[in-house]
Amino acid sequence: MIVSERMYGLGSARSAIRELFEYGKKRAAEVGAENIYDYSIGNPAVPSPDSVNETIVELLRTEPSVQVHGYTSAQGDADARQAIAEDLNRRFGTHFHKDNFYITCGAAAALTISLGALVVPECDEVIAIAPFFAEYAVFAGNAGAKFLMVPPDTKNFQIDMDALAGMIGPKTRAVMINSPNNPTGAVYSEETIKQLAALLTEKSREFGHAIVILSDEPYRELVYDGLKVPFITKYYPNTIVCYSYSKSLSLPGERIGYVLVPDEMEDHDRVYAAVCGAGRSLGFVCAPSLMQKVVGRVTGQTSDISWYDNNRRILASGLKEIGYEFGEPQGAFYLFLKALEDDTEAFCERAKSFDLLLVSGVSFGCPGWVRLAYCVPTEMIKKSLPLFKKLYDSYK
């Protein structure tokens, strides 16, 4: 049977995270789940706020079945879009309205739709800043873009502007950013965003066409120590925001998020129409209707983020005391740790021998580092620290 080799390759590819997950299950069966310290999976471990399930029940009770489970318009329920706009305006001092939004089946859909809208296939280039979520390359490939990667700034996990500047050329259509960042937990500072905006403004002028920031923001609300995440559209008008409620409301399986095309964007109507067209082409008819109505009513609320914050503090202080180096964990629920040897995979293997399951930074475009997802039971973190000490000592 002839199939698409690209799709077969993607479907049969070895996933390091999934293999680690399977290993963890197998090992748990041998030594007990309480003796495995699985930092591999970035799934929210905190329940959704009660308002989510309460709103579901209320909608089922008060709205007719054919309405609550019926198609919305392709761009999403108008009331939900307006509520999302007003919540952002209240929190970020923006001026959005419902027609800036296209509700999607989560951030993955938001990204494939935005890339589909922007990219001229087999012609354009898309740039991401390492380290980045590995699926960006897959999504860019789906749109027919050439995917380029700015090497990581392992000092501060901000953006190496010189490297980015050197990479932008006449074919650059978009630069993908992700802050708070998976896998580093870093948040791009206002200074970084200003520099990025200045660079892209200059390069857009140089090459005679707008270069778009594609801002992937599923972790926008997961920040600590009172840190503010700069809202990118306020710094650079040619920004498309891709959002998901997966993390903020602990709804990863429900596939609900949005594409935001601000009015300030050059040729807003053309871009928004292309977003609608890409959604149609890819087979996203409308986002799940019940969940659209739910997020319309609870948007701006979050799961209990103090729980992640507590984990973060315990893990970071414990690792620091042992002597590990890591990026400052400012947001999301990841800590990015410097491997204790040059061979990242070998370091992960040695960690495994202590029943510590860590994800290599290689697939994120950042060898020499490993990701710890600390959305795990707090007790697990506490119990794992002596093993991190043993791992550390094994390199002395």
Add this chain to the structure above:
Amino acid sequence: MIVSERMYGLGSARSAIRELFEYGKKRAAEVGAENIYDYSIGNPAVPSPDSVNETIVELLRTEPSVQVHGYTSAQGDADARQAIAEDLNRRFGTHFHKDNFYITCGAAAALTISLGALVVPECDEVIAIAPFFAEYAVFAGNAGAKFLMVPPDTKNFQIDMDALAGMIGPKTRAVMINSPNNPTGAVYSEETIKQLAALLTEKSREFGHAIVILSDEPYRELVYDGLKVPFITKYYPNTIVCYSYSKSLSLPGERIGYVLVPDEMEDHDRVYAAVCGAGRSLGFVCAPSLMQKVVGRVTGQTSDISWYDNNRRILASGLKEIGYEFGEPQGAFYLFLKALEDDTEAFCERAKSFDLLLVSGVSFGCPGWVRLAYCVPTEMIKKSLPLFKKLYDSYK
């Protein structure tokens, strides 16, 4: 701003059905909604069975939030897939198991994923049988396939086998079928399916590669007069089934369906892996989790189909008595009517002057005919019949 011209075209294209819908709303404001006879929209008008909402509430009550709203595996919740398999086995005498299924965000996703898996871009051809759901051409285009159309068999709304045979060539990858059919309401007979299977078996041999049937079956359970819909995989092993619960359970907005790759399919594992890869590439991470679990528990149930059947009888007998010609409405909730003049659009316009909103068959690849969606209030049908009489008489 440079955008993808294809996506911009798709997003800004005039939609005849949507324009008709908007016209209906405007006209309803002028003359009252009760005086507009809107047969344009194919949305289920019958509520979901109570078990749907009851199951949602039960799941929220009994399962932890992070589980019920969490990611399932990419191919879907294992229990749900197994339940779907067992229900089909019970009803159709098949032998499916969970690993034949990939749960999707509705039938549109099932189609774009299946086409993405099968099609070698810029090389392969996909054939559909007119009349067909207009988005097939969009979905085939998304996969990079050339889209060909077998002219309609307006005598029986089965398949013109000679025309199909003449169209199959070395580049043919798949033949898309849809029975019960949108827009005709016809059901392909067992004889038709046997002929199709024989033809594709012969042509697969002739061209040295398997030609796949892509069977789009959202209306599978909506059939009347005790008619049996042949289950295609039993007649032709190289069949991929695309299903949606949109119509059977009246859940169009919830985006839940599946791709079925039977064991009998040549290179099953390769095809299934390509399906997984296409889902990943397009940005379908997993189907909405709560709804996966719901359909796993209620699969095989349906909304009250007798309601559509009653509408069908009233409409068909009324139109027949007036003197209209139409295809035999055997399934789905559509009746396909012969226009009373050669210019289909002019016929629809004249119908509009009687406040009868009908959809031209042109966009379905079948000029000279119009679609009536009878998933509407029964009273509306009864009240519309005198106007159909006036429309008919206006052509005398």
